[in-house]
Amino acid sequence: MDAVFLTDVGLIRPQNEDDGAFLQDKHGQIIAFVADGMGGHRAGDVASRMTKEILLSKWNDRDSSFTAKEAEQWLEDTIYEVNKQLFQHASDNPECEGMGTTVVVAICNDQFVSIAHVGDSRIYLKTPEEMRQLTNDHTLVGELVRSRQITKDEAMFHPRKNVILRALGTEQSIKVDTSTIHWDEGSSLLLCSDGLTDKLNDDEINELLSSKKSIEEIGKQMIELANDRGGEDNVTVVIVCHHEEHKDVTDE
Template identity: 50%
Template sequence: MKAIFMTDKGKVRQHNEDNGGVFLNLAHQRIAIVADGMGGHRAGDVASHLTIQKLKEKWEETERIKTAEEAENWFQEQIKLVNLTVYQHAQNNQECEGMGTTIVAGIITESFSTIAHIGDSRCYIFNESGFSQITEDHSLVNELVKTGQISKEDAEHHPRKNVLTRALGTEVVVDYDIKTIVFEENDILFLCSDGLSNKVNEEEMARTLKSEKSIEEKASTLIDLANEYGGEDNITLIIVEFNRDDTNGDEQ
């Protein structure tokens, strides 16, 4: 199995409020996390950094995850704790008032992957059935699409596209989505912030991920595309490729 994390502040923003990484637990199992901070100058950085730091610390202390139920329970417990951490930090630091972050994370084993998310950072799977989005955006625009008020095409250019209906750290309690999928040989898991998914369409993502390029080249190509198409936002991604023949560990 190979994994790579890559982030870029884009061509317009002065700071990178995204954060993330691929981390190993005591049994050398991976967790992949992308967080897209919000709340203005510095506060977004704080929210995403706190989230990644806390989840990384907890994951590195975790024993082997054997079942999907264990993975889902881990997310339920840790998301509750990190949400409270971010929320309390915002309450206690005036400059961080109102900050929050999206999060999309995957616990990845050799038989399944459990995905948790809040907000509009996304997770996709590329397998024998093709390329598809696993997560569903917690956004105003997606609610409008679901209720039939606008089309999916309209959503792409909607002026309120960035308005979230859920974010981590903005309330004492947060709702989140968790689902477990089968993760098999030759499958690819792809996580990204909206700085990528708003710019690079699914056809281009799929074409890049299934190319013969190295995992590093795939990641760089996708970042370059998002910048080529404007790069107005920070851009962050993680690619996880499942191939038992790979002797290499994570590419960080």
């Protein structure tokens, strides 16, 4: 597996409230995540940075490979802990009142990907045959799409598209969505903030992920396109690629 993390402040906002990372352990497992902080001057960047620090600390504290069930449980428990610490930090620091963050997290190995998410950052799975979104947006507009009151294309331009129904740090308890999918060699995973998906539709993302360019070049092109179309928001992507194994063939 290979991975890349890229983030950009965009063209309008004074600071980057997004964060993210990927990290591979000695068992070959990769954790990858994106957090999109909310709160502006009320420390959205603090919320996303704290989320990164807690996730990486918890990841480094464990010393075993996961089954799919164990991975999902670890994700759920860890995100509960993140929510607890963010909420407490906001309560203890008046300047951080109202801060929060979305999060999408994936644990990847050669056989499966276990994911967890809260908010409207997204995870896509790209296979040689198709691309599909693995997460559901926890937003008002996401609910309208799921109930078929509007289409996904209409959702991109809906006046209330930024109304988020779930976020870390804003309440004492949180509901975390988790799931596991199997993936094969030649597939890739995209984790991204809404700074990307507000500017590129699924067909455009699929086309970029289908290119023969390196995953770093693909990520840079995604961010460049989002900025070319206004760059009003921070943009963050993590791409994890499940490489095909190339075996040498020799004559016997």
